[in-house]
Amino acid sequence: MMNLNVVGGTYVEICQFPEWDEVYGSGLRAAEVASRLGCTVKFTTCVAEEQRPALDARSVLLKIEPSSTSIPNTVSFAYTHGFSTPEIFPPTDWLALNKNLLQVNGDNILQFGMLESDVAVHGDRVVYDPQNPHKPEAFDAHGSTAKVLAIVCNSAEARAMTGETSLSEAVQKLRRSNNCAVVVVKRGSLGALVADSDGNHEIPAYETDNVWPIGSGDVFAAAFAVKWAVEGLSAKEAASFASKATAFYCEHRHLQFPSGFPDEFLNKPLLSGVKSQKRVYLAGPFFSMSQIWLINEARMALRSQGLKVFSPLHDVGRGSAEDVYDPDIQGLRDCDVVFACVDGLDAGTLFEIGFAKAIEKPVVAFVQNEKPEDLKMLQGAECLLQKDFVTAIYKTSWMTLEKS
Numbered sequence: 190m191m192n193l194n195v196v197g198g199t200y201v202e203i204c205q206f207p208e209w210d211e212v213y214g215s216g217l218r219a220a221e222v223a224s225r226l227g228c229t230v231k232f233t234t235c236v237a238e239e240q241r242p243a244l245d246a247r248s249v250l251l252k253i254e255p256s257s258t259s260i261p262n263t264v265s266f267a268y269t270h271g272f273s274t275p276e277i278f279p280p281t282d283w284l285a286l287n288k289n290l291l292q293v294n295g296d297n298i299l300q301f302g303m304l305e306s307d308v309a310v311h312g313d314r315v316v317y318d319p320q321n322p323h324k325p326e327a328f329d330a331h332g333s334t335a336k337v338l339a340i341v342c343n344s345a346e347a348r349a350m351t352g353e354t355s356l357s358e359a360v361q362k363l364r365r366s367n368n369c370a371v372v373v374v375k376r377g378s379l380g381a382l383v384a385d386s387d388g389n390h391e392i393p394a395y396e397t398d399n400v401w402p403i404g405s406g407d408v409f410a411a412a413f414a415v416k417w418a419v420e421g422l423s424a425k426e427a428a429s430f431a432s433k434a435t436a437f438y439c440e441h442r443h444l445q446f447p448s449g450f451p452d453e454f455l456n457k458p459l460l461s462g463v464k465s466q467k468r469v470y471l472a473g474p475f476f477s478m479s480q481i482w483l484i485n486e487a488r489m490a491l492r493s494q495g496l497k498v499f500s501p502l503h504d505v506g507r508g509s510a511e512d513v514y515d516p517d518i519q520g521l522r523d524c525d526v527v528f529a530c531v532d533g534l535d536a537g538t539l540f541e542i543g544f545a546k547a548i549e550k551p552v553v554a555f556v557q558n559e560k561p562e563d564l565k566m567l568q569g570a571e572c573l574l575q576k577d578f579v580t581a582i583y584k585t586s587w588m589t590l591e592k593s
Contacts, residue, residue, distance in 0.1 A: 191419050193228045195220045195411070196293050196308055197301030197320075199236045199244050199257070201265035202403060207577060209403065209442075212243035212263070215301040215320055218404050219411035221444050222434070223299070224251040226415045231256065233293050235305050237263040258289050264305050271402040271579040272490045277304070290331065299414040300333065301407075307331045314418040316341055318410040325350050328367045339371035339417060339424065341410045347374055360384045371424040373413060375406055378494050378586040383428045390425045395436035400583040408438045467589035470520050470550075471500040472541040473530030483530055487555070487582070491528060494586040499524060521545055526588045528581070529572075531556035534563060546570045551588050555581040 197216020202209060220232040231254045236244050240263040248255045264284065266275040281304060289306040298312035302320040308331060315335035319325035322345035328338060340363050344356055353359040356374065363372045364384060374382040380394040412434035416427035433451035438444060469491050474480045484502050491498045499520040505513050521527070527545045529538055531554045545552050552572040556564065564574060573588075575581035 191228045191415075192231075192295070192297060193223045193414060193419055194231045194233070194293055194295035194298045194310075194312070195223060195301075196233045196291060196298065196303075196310060197407075198264060198303050198305065199234045199240065201240065201263055202268075203265065204268040204271060204403060206270045207401075212240050212247075213404060214264075215318070215404075215407045215410075216303075217244065217247060218407040218444070219299055219301070219414075220253050221247065221251055222408055222411035223415050223419075224253055225444055225446055226412065228415055228419060230254065231295070233291055234258070235260045235263075235289060235291070235303070237261060239263065258291065258306070260289070260305055268403065270486070271400075272493070272582065273486065297414070297418040298335075299411060299418070300328075301410070302326055309333050310335075313337065315339070316410060316414040316418055318342060318406070319346050319350065320406075322346050322349065328369075335368065338367050338369045339373065339413070340369055341373045341375065341413055343375045343377075343406065347372070356382075360389075371417070373424065373428055375409055376495075377402075378583045379590075380432060381409070381428050383424050385424045387423075387425070390428070392425070392428045392432050394587075395433060396587055397436050397440040398580075399442075399577065400439045400580040401442045402439065402579050405435050405439050408444070409435045466495060466497050467525040468497040468499060468523060469585060469589070470524035470527045470541070470545070471498050471502075471530075472527055472538045472545075474533055474535035474538060475502040480530075480533075486578075487528060487530060490578075490582045491585065494582065496586060496589065517541070518544065521550065522548065524550060526550065526585055527552040528585045529554045531564075531567070532558050534559060542567065542570075542572065546572070553581050553585045553588065 195216055198214040199217045200214030202211050202213050216234045220230045223230045233256045235258045237260055262279050265278045268275045284304045291306050291308045293310045296313045298310050298315045300310050300317050310333045313336045316339045317328045318341045325346040347359040351359040351362040360372050372384045378394055381392040383390040409431045412431035413427045416422045416430050417424055471488055473484050475484050488498050488500050501517050505516045521544055527550055529542050542552050554567055554572045554574045557576050
């Protein structure tokens with residue numbers, strides 16, 4: 190029997206760009222992934238009465254067996270865009286003082302960190318995803334045990350859990366803890382890193398036309414748990430499948446895997462996560478609070494993908510033409526790709542795009558509100574025009590990978 194116990198959150202997720210308003214969360218989304226991949230799923234979670242009908246409806250549809258503890262308010266995450274820091278309600282300090290303790294025993298377990306509850310699991314093969322880049326808890330923080338443990342986390346969580354600044358040192362330290370057989374580090378556009386007894390393995394990402402990031406880590410952890418904990422594949426094979434499942438979800442924003450999946454991704458460009466750090470020129474106006482906000486968001490997002498960013502706002506500043514022209518032009522010459530914020534059709538930004546194309550630099554243009562007529566020259570110059578912010582960031586990162 191393919192059985193999996195999933196322990197994790199049922200959350201309200203809201204996003205403005207692109208629009209999204211759903212009851213999902215790490216646990217419920219992972220339970221759906223496991224069910225659609227053929228597992229019999231028991232799902233342990235916390236939920237308020239207002240969201241219980243949504244949980245029950247998904248459970249009936251997917252033949253998930255839920256076990257839910259009632260709480261006053263289902264935790265909600267509100268995002269401006271997929272890379273933004275969410276507003277969390279109830280506030281995290283209140284949640285920290287009002288936690289339940291969930292306890293689960295089973296053969297195969299996928300455990301997520303939860304803001305609203307502490308968790309103690311005891312299983313044979315356990316996959317643990319801390320789900321907290323700032324204050325991730327150790328697997329055994331509340332007494333959890335596993336005969337064989339796999340930790341699935343992102344780079345920030347690996348460093349925070351170990352106190353190591355070097356990712357390779359953090360991974361090795363995690364492997365020495367809690368009888369941990371496998372560490373998988375999720376790295377967004379760069380794919381994933383798997384560390385086990387056979388060594389370190391780079392798992393590629395798969396390029397998609399669209400990138401929907403909210404919940405993508407949940408999908409990866411769930412697909413990995415099904416293949417590694419339940420089906421017994423190697424960690425490398427399980428992570429490779431999980432990368433394809435995540436790409437499908439990022440592309441389509443749903444989990445209805447087609448018959449024969451993942452064959453449709455065999456012909457997608459395969460992108461290596463091994464690269465030297467590349468440089469992005471961040472073009473865009475910074476004359477108003479809203480413009481500066483967007484430049485800051487783009488800079489943080491690009492840096493989160495392991496890219497060096499040259500930003501005229503941050504690296505040159507305001508000044509006269511004599512002050513800014515030469516360093517900006519040198520920044521364009523030194524970059525590998527240009528990320529341009531085009532809304533408003535700022536003269537300086539359009540000049541930077543034209544100069545970049547003249548010296549054969551690729552350009553990703555993030556633009557939401559301009560008429561096609563006004564973008565003809567950018568299209569003719571083969572700039573990559575993107576209306577979605579996260580997709581534009583990922584395409585920029587992938588351009589640097591393709592040049593590696």
